[in-house]
Amino acid sequence: MKPIRFGVLTVSDTCFSKQNQDLSGPKLQECIRASFPDASIIATRIVPDEKEMIKNALLEWSSQGVMDVILTTGGTGFAQRDVTPEATKAIIDKEAPGLSYAIISKGMAVTELAVLSRAVSGIKNKTLIINLPGSVKGASESFGFIKNVLKHAVAHVREDRETIKCDHKHIRDLSPSKVKIHQSAYRNRNSPYPQIDVDVALAMIFEKLPIASVTECVDISKSLCRILAEDVYAKEPMPPFNASIKDGYAVKTSDGAGVRKVRNVVAAGDVPDSARPLDDDEIVSISTGAPVPQGADAVVQIEDTVLVQASSDGSRELLVEIKVAPKLYQDIRPVGSEITANELVIHKGDAITFGHIGVLATLGKVNVQVYKRPQIGLISTGNELQAPHEELKPSHIRDSNKLALLNLLRQYSYEASDCGIAKDNPDSVKKALHSALAHYDVIITTGGVSMGEFDLIKNVLEEDFNATIHFGRVNMKPGKPTTFATCNFEGKLKVIFGLPGNPVSAMVTTILFVIPALRHLENSKQKSLPMIPVVLGEQFTVDPRPEYVRVRLEAGDNVLTAYSVGNQISSKINSFINANALMLVPSKLVHPNSFKKGDILNAIMLN
């Protein structure tokens, strides 16, 4: 469906007369942008509590066919001058009372005073008009109560049958999950998923996921870490003129050493007099970065000169002695000596660093084409989970995975959105996944992927979303039950990483699988994180599974030495506090004995 086009009309005498600042209008714009990122806000306006002026604004906006929704804020109360509902009623073709009813009834859960609203909603031409309260809190809360039905409402007003059909399918899809857990006595006693190696799992991810072909234009200031989708050429040479490398004097080498007349001063940014090239025995006082005047072919640094005569007030140098005979072109950066005009300076496929951004700024290129990134949603699962700010109830723990993973992703430059906490029952898992799949391309869940009767992610993905589970177990410690699946949701390929619930397992598998997958999806050349050799500072025991051990690397003479941060159990989230690397200790099946102090293994740097 085409993005929704909004108008926001603030109705207030005091805001109109500028006695008060309009806060509700801007707040509603913020709410619109947050809930409908691709929507456009066609117009905003402030009118006084005058029925005719409100009517005129609504009529003007709804007659042009450019606005789908007009939100009004203010003038819905019992005061004598509150006339927004009357103005709205006077111009609409049809009422849509359900919207106002929803606002009032849901508002009553917040404050009893919501019953005092007289707000009206209705349709004029092809525009839906909704009255919202005047307070910032009331306006934003009320918008929150109806925002979920707006898309569907607009589709109806536009008579967009395709969207309506699709929305109805959504609603059907939200029927209870097909997964039944009452016969759990007969559940699998062994995992049906083969335990594959990490590199096989990674190869499978790269094989199943497409690389980005769609690009978007971004401002260079927002392009850090993005993958460039165009070759960048220089329009102009750099430097654009012959520039001095030193503070000193622009001279003619043919004059050699000796006393010279100082003709004038050329500072950085000055344009030298091109009509009068430098004469013999003349020099020009010049700053670093200033253009070298015509006729000069070298710069002599001030350290190699002596003042011979100054003006009587000391403000100007008249005669200066050049002590050392200059060499041709010394201390001059010739035009184009760093970048030539039309040169290919940055290549398509590069990951943009601060250095690239500096070059782009130099070239005057303010926007660049980069590959589109997937939108990422994060779901925690577990009946035991509470939000970090909550007092712990018996048998509960706080959800640490959500914030740890959001920020781990951020550390690798990816932004993800919080898609809530699902309970360990099929309906709740289905609901959370459904809403995440509707909004995001890559969904990361934590918890619920192992062997327990309440580990439901894999079943719900298969049964309710017809997902293909490409792998459901990996030969690694921690992270064994890591699950990778794809599904088709409304014609789009969606990617699901079902990560183990144990906090360390979730973080390690994000580093090993999710970051490379995200990089692959955005066409990055560097997918997996590089491993570097490190020297063991102590003995490390071996496990049947290849183990990713949190270690502290200490820099010594040309080597990094690894020490364990202690207990490596996958629930111990604080083991990340002193760790700066993940070191791979190969499986006992490959290397039966412990690794000794001085042995060399490979590690991924964490920070």
Ligand SMILES: Nc1nc2c(c(=O)[nH]1)N[C@H]1C(S)=C(S)[C@@H](COP(=O)(O)OP(=O)(O)OC[C@H]3O[C@@H](n4cnc5c(N)ncnc54)[C@H](O)[C@@H]3O)O[C@H]1N2
């Ligand atoms: N019979 C078996 N049991 C288990 C196996 C197995 O192979 N056979 N594998 C173990 C391994 S290895 C792991 S890892 C865990 C993975 O468990 P799940 O992914 O099913 O996760 P949960 O059971 O939901 O939770 C595990 C653990 O993590 C805590 N948790 C969950 N979510 C969060 C969160 N958001 N923040 C903080 N902590 C969280 C949860 O309370 C549990 O303690 O399974 C083993 N079992």
Ligand code: MOO
């Ligand atoms: O794989 Mo689990 O992550 O060993 O604890």
Ligand SMILES: [Mg+2]
């Ligand atoms: Mg479990």
